[in-house]
Amino acid sequence: GAAAQTRPKRRMRASSESTATRVEKRWTAEDGLIWRKYGRKEITHSKHPRLYFRCSYKHDIGCPATRQVQQSDDDLSLYVITYFGDHICCQGDGAVAAAEREEEDVKKQPFVINFGSATASSTSGSPWQNSDGGDGRSKISRSPHAVCLPEGRAELGLKVTKVETTSLDSQPAGPAAADLSSSPDVSCPSPAWDPLSCCLEWDQFIESSFDFVGEFINFDGITLYQ
């Protein structure tokens, strides 16, 4: 309609990124990060639609991270998740930038998940420590917190069957692939974990997450983001 007249001529495409991280998970698409669903697409030659998520902080700090979730045709309990971009909202500088941009007291800085560095935004003590404020976010009132994980330990209550770091330029995901089928099978911790919806009640997440401290799947040797 008329809205088309105001749309920009160009759009960013995640596929233009040089690398992507492919993860196959069972049962749920949840990974502890705060994603916002922005699209759904029926894919040719696929029985199931592909869902598109972007970081909930995209509009706050311009975090470019996106992911695609698609249910496997062969194994209905398997979800293929491909991550694009890097979470600047979770990195040290990104967290600082976020705090600055929001002009919030640094003490109210939200807990953010760290997908690639242990130097993230935890302001004190344990990376699991929650901030008391809780209302530090204005736009994401229902999801005021994420969690900060140690490097390479980003899976929560999931059985991860495979993680691949893929260079879209040339490599179809070969040497970097790692079979993690021997990882602990910590199945869906609660009904709050809903496949594809990527919605998680924070209270239940707290309970579940702390149950798994020390039980996270070890991704040592796997580079989730290059």
Place this chain on the structure above:
DNA sequence: GCTATTTGACCCCA
């Protein structure tokens, strides 16, 4: 009333 989700349309790229 605010925020997230849904879904059709638009646009880019092979």
Place this chain on the structure above:
DNA sequence: TGGGGTCAAATAGC
């Protein structure tokens, strides 16, 4: 030209 990725209005839920 068609498939796939993203936008944004409409809608639903809290």
